[in-house]
Amino acid sequence: MSANPDLDRVRQEIDRVDKAMLDLIAERLALSADVRRAKAGAKLWRPSREDGHVAHLAERATHTGTPPALVSRIWAELMSASISVQGSSRIHVALEGDARANLSLIRDRFGGSLPVLSYPTSSNALAACYGEDEGIAVLPAPGGMNNWWTALAAGGAMPELKIVAPLPRIEAGDWPRAVAIAAIDLDIGSFDGDGRILCASRDVMPGLVRAESGDLSLYEIAATEDVDARDVIGYLPPPVSV
Numbered sequence: 001m002s003a004n005p006d007l008d009r010v011r012q013e014i015d016r017v018d019k020a021m022l023d024l025i026a027e028r029l030a031l032s033a034d035v036r037r038a039k040a041g042a043k044l045w046r047p048s049r050e051d052g053h054v055a056h057l058a059e060r061a062t063h064t065g066t067p068p069a070l071v072s073r074i075w076a077e078l079m080s081a082s083i084s085v086q087g088s089s090r091i092h093v094a095l096e097g098d099a100r101a102n103l104s105l106i107r108d109r110f111g112g113s114l115p116v117l118s119y120p121t122s123s124n125a126l127a128a129c130y131g132e133d134e135g136i137a138v139l140p141a142p143g144g145m146n147n148w149w150t151a152l153a154a155g156g157a158m159p160e161l162k163i164v165a166p167l168p169r170i171e172a173g174d175w176p177r178a179v180a181i182a183a184i185d186l187d188i189g190s191f192d193g194d195g196r197i198l199c200a201s202r203d204v205m206p207g208l209v210r211a212e213s214g215d216l217s218l219y220e221i222a223a224t225e226d227v228d229a230r231d232v233i234g235y236l237p238p239p240v241s242v
């Protein structure tokens with residue numbers, strides 16, 4: 001029968017691993033300054049890069065027994081810390097519905113490095129986000145009474161804003177609980193074929209109607225479909241498998 005490992009020895013090993021991780025975190029943060037210079041004025045927050053990168057890491061993690069949700073939370077911290085090294089970006093959240101759950105979704109997706117400002121309604125949070133170059137709004141997902149998305153449609157008040165990320169990132173299910181919005185140009189040609197395009201239209205489109213307001217419908221459409229760029233109000237990346 002093998003003896004129990006000695007606690008002091010195990011703790012020494014944990015110390016060794018933690019110091020190595022700390023050095024790697026410092027190295028990663030130092031690279032953020034280089035990334036900022038390399039991006040030369042492009043937006044700080046790049047949700048497509050974040051979600052694609054985390055999806056690869058989560059996939060890799062499943063081979064080592066590391067929970068993908070843990071990977072997503074750790075990299076949420078690392079990437080938001082990187083954003084705050086690069087500049088200033090704030091999250092505007094609507095405290096509609098289950099406020100505590102919304103804040104916990106934000107913590108899981110964005111970590112604790114970015115300032116979070118709260119507003120009583122989705123319209124208030126959206127307007128605050130619209131007023132900033134690097135603003136991010138987190139709102140309840142479109143559907144039911146949540147019709148703030150009409151402001152993003154062509155002819156709406158804030159067509160430059162797009163739905164760019166689902167919350168939660170992992171195990172979002174069929175439709176996310178909340179979504180993140182920012183003034184980010186969506187490159188339709190670069191969408192992952194397994195992702196979903198969100199379109200607002202008065203015409204019938206080849207997809208699932210997720211929300212309706214007046215004669216406007218929000219369609220969830222496979223990213224393989226051809227759509228008119230003017231109808232696109234968002235993109236959801238392929239769900240991260242666990």
Ligand SMILES: O=C(O)C(=O)C[C@]1(C(=O)O)C=C[C@@H](O)C=C1
Pocket residue numbers: 035036039044045046047049050078079080082083
């Ligand atoms: O790749 C970038 O553009 C970065 O700014 C780096 C980084 C990261 O830390 O990995 C940080 C923020 C972006 O949202 C995406 C990724």
